[in-house]
Amino acid sequence: MAPTKSCGDCSLCCKLLGIASIAKEPGSWCGHYRRGSGCGIYADRPGECRAFMCEWLLSKDFGDEWRPDRAKFVMQYEEKTNRLSVVVDPAQPLAWKREPYYGGIKRLSERVEQGAQVIVCVGAQRIVIFPHEDVDLGPCAPNSRIVSGYATQNGERVAYALLMKDEATA
Numbered sequence: 656m657a658p659t660k661s662c663g664d665c666s667l668c669c670k671l672l673g674i675a676s677i678a679k680e681p682g683s684w685c686g687h688y689r690r691g692s693g694c695g696i697y698a699d700r701p702g703e704c705r706a707f708m709c710e711w712l713l714s715k716d717f718g719d720e721w722r723p724d725r726a727k728f729v730m731q732y733e734e735k736t737n738r739l740s741v742v743v744d745p746a747q748p749l750a751w752k753r754e755p756y757y758g759g760i761k762r763l764s765e766r767v768e769q770g771a772q773v774i775v776c777v778g779a780q781r782i783v784i785f786p787h788e789d790v791d792l793g794p795c796a797p798n799s800r801i802v803s804g805y806a807t808q809n810g811e812r813v814a815y816a817l818l819m820k821d822e823a824t825a
């Protein structure tokens with residue numbers, strides 16, 4: 656999908672995301688990032704950096720206030736798992752709770768009805784978002800995976816989110 660916007664001065668993915676090929680940990684600025692001029696190795700940047708496009712960049716549904724450097728979080732959709740991750744700047748861990756963001760994230764969580772997951776990530780903390788509740792799983796190991804959805808309990812429909820050990824990466 657071609658982006659409908661441009662990154663402009665935003666470089667927040669260079670802080671929040673991990674880049675395996677250069678051993679860049681998530682949550683802190685990349686060693687190649689230069690304030691004011693962006694990537695210091697732009698022509699030779701890793702393939703992950705070349706390929707990455709956040710949801711703000713891709714979707715017409717998000718206005719300028721959702722640009723990651725303003726919102727203080729990066730939204731990343733993974734088709735394989737049907738998961739929307741909201742990766743929050745650990746320097747502003749409650750940024751996603753502000754409006755219009757929180758209400759917008761709740762609306763996005765209506766995708767749960769189609770089997771999607773919407774997960775807020777603040778450092779290792781994972782919070783699974785449903786339209787009518789948030790399930791805070793606390794700090795999660797990198798090799799764990801989250802299973803979530805709805806189940807029927809005592810005749811009532813209840814949201815659930817569980818942490819499972821991911822056999823593929825354990």
Ligand code: SF4
Pocket residue numbers: 661662665666667668669707708709710711712723724729
């Ligand atoms: S977070 Fe999105 S808008 Fe910001 S630099 Fe990365 S891809 Fe561009």
Ligand code: SF4
Pocket residue numbers: 668669670674679685686687688689693694695696697700701704
């Ligand atoms: S290599 Fe460049 S584009 Fe990739 S994370 Fe580092 S600063 Fe950003």
